[in-house]
Amino acid sequence: MSPFAHQLSAHCESGVTAQLLTHAGLTLTEPRALGIGSGLFFVQLPLDTLMGAPSTSFRSKPGSIFAKACRRLAVPTNIRRYGNARVAHDELLRLVDQGQLVALQTSVYYLEYLPRRFRFPFNAHNIIVYGRKDGRWLVSDPVLDQAAECDDESMSRARFAAGLLAPRGKAYWVEPIRDASPSRITEAMAAGLRETGFTMGHSPIPFFGAKAIGYLAKRCEAWPKRFAKQPQKALLLLANVVRMQEEIGTGGAGFRYLYAAFLQDVADTFGDPAYAQMSERMTAIGDTWRKFAGAAARLFRGGQATPEAFAPVVETLRGLGEAERALFRELSAQVRGGRKALPAQNPPLPS
Amino acid sequence: MRTEEVPQDGAYLEGKKRGAYAVDANGRYTVIATAGWEAETAATRVALEAADAQIRAAFDDVMRGARSALWYHLAARQLTAAQVAEYAGLWRLRVWWHLRPGPWAKLPVELLERYAKALRVPAEKLKVLPPQPESWL
Numbered sequence: 001m002s003p004f005a006h007q008l009s010a011h012c013e014s015g016v017t018a019q020l021l022t023h024a025g026l027t028l029t030e031p032r033a034l035g036i037g038s039g040l041f042f043v044q045l046p047l048d049t050l051m052g053a054p055s056t057s058f059r060s061k062p063g064s065i066f067a068k069a070c071r072r073l074a075v076p077t078n079i080r081r082y083g084n085a086r087v088a089h090d091e092l093l094r095l096v097d098q099g100q101l102v103a104l105q106t107s108v109y110y111l112e113y114l115p116r117r118f119r120f121p122f123n124a125h126n127i128i129v130y131g132r133k134d135g136r137w138l139v140s141d142p143v144l145d146q147a148a149e150c151d152d153e154s155m156s157r158a159r160f161a162a163g164l165l166a167p168r169g170k171a172y173w174v175e176p177i178r179d180a181s182p183s184r185i186t187e188a189m190a191a192g193l194r195e196t197g198f199t200m201g202h203s204p205i206p207f208f209g210a211k212a213i214g215y216l217a218k219r220c221e222a223w224p225k226r227f228a229k230q231p232q233k234a235l236l237l238l239a240n241v242v243r244m245q246e247e248i249g250t251g252g253a254g255f256r257y258l259y260a261a262f263l264q265d266v267a268d269t270f271g272d273p274a275y276a277q278m279s280e281r282m283t284a285i286g287d288t289w290r291k292f293a294g295a296a297a298r299l300f301r302g303g304q305a306t307p308e309a310f311a312p313v314v315e316t317l318r319g320l321g322e323a324e325r326a327l328f329r330e331l332s333a334q335v336r337g338g339r340k341a342l343p344a345q346n347p348p349l350p351s
Numbered sequence: 352m353r354t355e356e357v358p359q360d361g362a363y364l365e366g367k368k369r370g371a372y373a374v375d376a377n378g379r380y381t382v383i384a385t386a387g388w389e390a391e392t393a394a395t396r397v398a399l400e401a402a403d404a405q406i407r408a409a410f411d412d413v414m415r416g417a418r419s420a421l422w423y424h425l426a427a428r429q430l431t432a433a434q435v436a437e438y439a440g441l442w443r444l445r446v447w448w449h450l451r452p453g454p455w456a457k458l459p460v461e462l463l464e465r466y467a468k469a470l471r472v473p474a475e476k477l478k479v480l481p482p483q484p485e486s487w488l
Binding site: 008009010011015030031052109114115116117118120121142143144145146161162163232235236239240242243246247252253257258260261264283286287290293294296297300301 | 352363365369370371373379385391397399402429430433437487
C-alpha cells in the first residue's frame with residue numbers, strides 16, 4: 001500500500017472518511033464524503049441542554065457520515081467497538097502493523113496534542129492512526145494542519161471516555177478497494193442529496209431540519225426574559241449555539257461552506273447549472289451564519305442580555321431558517337426530478 | 352466566503368491551524384488553513400468563564416466544609432460523578448458518598464489511589480485543595 005500523507009480538512013468525520021477511502025483506492029474529496037454521507041443536518045430539541053451538552057446540533061449522528069457514505073458507495077466497512085482497552089490496543093497494534101489505516105472515535109479531552117482550550121469533554125472526535133514510532137501512535141487529526149503523536153495512556157483514555165456519546169473504543173477501517181466504478185459515485189451523490197433535501201426541507205418533525213432553525217430563533221428570543229436575573233446564562237446558551245456552529249466539528253459556518261463546495265461538485269458532475277446556482281445561495285447562507293456568529297460575539301463582549309440586544313440576532317436566525325427551508329426544498333425537487341418527496345432510498349448492495 | 356476573507360485571528364489555537372473551505376479567485380471552493388476566528392474565540396471564552404465560575408463555586412463549597420475535596424477536583428476537570436465512577440470502577444452511589452467531607456477524610460488509601468488514577472492527579476494532591484482554584488481560561 002502507498003505511504004500515507006496527512007491532509008488538512010475542515011471537519012473530522014468527513015475528513016477521516018475521505019482519507020480512508022482515498023487511501024483504500026477510491027478517490028473521494030471531503031465535500032463529497034460529507035454530501036454522500038448526508039452529514040448536514042439541523043437539530044434543536046425542546047430543552048436547553050441534554051446531559052450537560054447543548055441541545056443544538058448542525059450535524060447528523062456521529063458515525064453516520066462514514067457509514068452512509070460507504071453504504072452508498074457499496075464499500076464494505078469494518079466497524080468495531082470493544083469492551084476492554086487492552087484488547088482494543090492489541091487489535092489496533094495488529095492492524096497498524098499490517099499497514100492498515102484505522103480511524104478511531106475519541107474524546108478531545110484526552111488528546112494532548114490539541115490546543116488546551118479545545119479539550120473540553122466531547123466524545124465524538126474522529127482521528128486516523130497511520131503508524132507507530134517509539135511506542136507512540138502516529139496520528140493524523142484531519143482538522144489540524146500537521147500530523148501529531150499520542151502516547152498509549154492518553155489514547156486508551158480518549159477511546160474509552162465515559163459520558164454522552166461514549167466511543168467505547170470504536171475503531172473503523174476500510175480494506176483496499178479493487179473495483180471502484182465511477183458510476184457508483186453519481187448514484188451515491190444523488191442518494192446523499194435526496195436524504196439531505198428531505199431531512200432539511202421536508203422534515204415532518206419541527207425539531208429537525210430547516211424548520212428547527214426558526215424554532216431555535218423562537219427559543220433564543222425568550223432567553224433574555226427567562227434569564228432576566230442571570231444574563232450570563234442567556235449568553236452562555238447563545239455561546240453554545242455559536243460553538244456548535246463553528247467549533248465542535250462542523251467545519252465552520254455549520255457545514256454550509258462545505259456543502260456549497262459539494263453542490264459545486266454536483267453541478268460539474270451532473271452537468272446541471274441549477275446546482276451551481278444553489279451552491280452560490282448556500283455560500284450566501286454560510287456568510288449569514290458567520291454574520292450571526294459575529295453579532296453574537298459582540299453580545300458576549302458587551303455582556304448585555306436584553307430582548308432589544310438579542311433582537312437582531314434572532315431576526316438573522318429566523319431569516320436563515322426561511323432561506324434554508326426554501327433552498328433545501330428546491331434541492332429536493334431538483335434531485336427528485338419532480339417526483340414526490342419521500343425519504344431517501346439507498347441503492348441495494350451488490351451481492 | 353472568499354479565501355482572502357478567511358479570518359486568521361490566532362489566540363486559542365496556540366499556533367496550530369485548522370481547515371476551512373472558501374472560494375478562491377476562480378470561484379472554486381478550496382480548503383485553506385486558518386489560525387482561528389475571534390467570534391469563535393469569544394464564544395469559547397463565554398463557555399470557559401462558565402466553567403471557571405463552576406470551579407470557583409466548588410472551591411468555595413469545599414472551603415465551607417459542605418463538600419469533600421473530590422467535589423472540587425471533579426469540577427476542575429469538568430467531569431461528572433458518573434464519569435469518574437466509570438473510570439475508577441466504582442458505583443455511582445459510592446462516589447456520591449465520597450463527595451461528603453466526613454467519608455472522604457476516612458477514605459482508605461487503596462480507594463484514594465483508584466481516584467488518583469481515574470482523575471490523573473497524584474494521590475497526595477487529591478486529598479487537599481490547591482491554594483487557588485484552577486482556571487480554564
